[in-house]
Amino acid sequence: NKVNDKSVKFVKPAGKITVKYGPRDKERREELNPEGVLSCEFKFLPFSCKERKTYQQDQEEKEFSTIIVQALQRAVKLDTFPKLQLEVNIVVIENGGNALAAAILCASAAISDCGIEMFDFPVACSVVRFGNEFLVDPTVEEEYVKSELEAEVSSTAAILIVYLPALDEVTTLTQKGELQAEEVMKGIELCREGCLRIHQRTRDLLTQQVKTTS
């Protein structure tokens, strides 16, 4: 991408995200940090979801922004750019489901594309309990379904983890909805397997890209 410092267009089935960032001066004049600062803004474009979104960030988008910062902070070597801010801007063009996980993957790819040093490549995976089954990497229909059965108390529950495979660390863990303790444990395991698969695939793709561009 010619104009930006570095940007990555990330295409999932029916979900496209673009990320851009670049080290620049910090906006607020706080006391100088010995380390760099990571900030993130996550936004759904107005036409990206079933219901139109406004231009201001709503609470969900603000929550996602905080989660992404938290997820990436551990992996990025912030001491390599002291006093500077790394601005990650994520824009969702079309939401096909699991937008947060895709956003984190996209941000990781963009940061590594920029040449900023990282300890590991953060990967995110999410799992949804749909009826009696666990579905990895849910689509929009699977994420936001409402229970049609009034007799049973069944709700869609979701777990998301952000995992650093090389360090065997989970940087972020969220759960929403009702789940039994065993289901939570099973969900986390499924997420981890998903993360490992994604990590392997991303490594292959990035190596391939480095080989073709150099």
Added chain:
Amino acid sequence: CRKMAELDYKILQPAQFLNKFLDEGIRPDERTLEASRSLTINAGALTTANGSALIRLGDTVVICGVKAELANPHLDNPDEGYVVCNMEMPPCCSPHVTRGAPSFHTQALSQTLQAVVSRSNCVNLFDLCIVSGELCWVLYVDVVCLCADGCVQDAAVMAMSAALADTVLPAVSVLDGKPVVTLQQRRHLSIQSLPVSITYGFLDKHVLVDPTAEEEALCTGLLSFTLLSDGKMAGMSNRGQPFLSVEEILRITAQCQGRAVALVELLKTATDWKK
């Protein structure tokens, strides 16, 4: 070593660097002064919007999505629906754009897009009315620039045209005072003409067609024309000081008609639009 010297010259004296090319009748990206960049139109790619289009003009990338919602018609136009246009330039489009409220330039672009729709007959607003005085369609046209490399207005207007031509609305009927939407029955939006925009940059005595962001920054002024597919003009504006005489303006006005015809043909093919 020569590449480094070239780069230094470009950074230290950008205007002179560009002029050296223009005096030879060519531009740094090997185009002639009258040539425009390659244009790609991709309509209907988004499933979440009623209509959409992605435009690539060289490295400038703009996406437009049209979302239709039900609303009450405005009091002074009870038989019409309405269209709300907005331009957005998120920080990912350019290193010069920061987070926060949209810049004046972006807001001016929003106004330009709105004027094209409201003050020309390209969208049949009567067609958007469902029940006079009670129920109508409102179309939210959101144009987002994903990469700004010059002529954002051109790409934005074309994206809006293509997205509107691509827009499909479900059938709506009213039962017991409540609207009933039948998603399976769909029809295309009634568009009467497709607007296009053409921008010229002016630097000293040179006229540049379709300038890149670097060229725009060095130009003393820009002149933009908005034309409709039936040949009528729907807007003209300048930014900066083009330093043009009236004869030059008339000459360029005549010249842009030809280019507009070519752009409209491309739009028609891309969106399969028939009047």
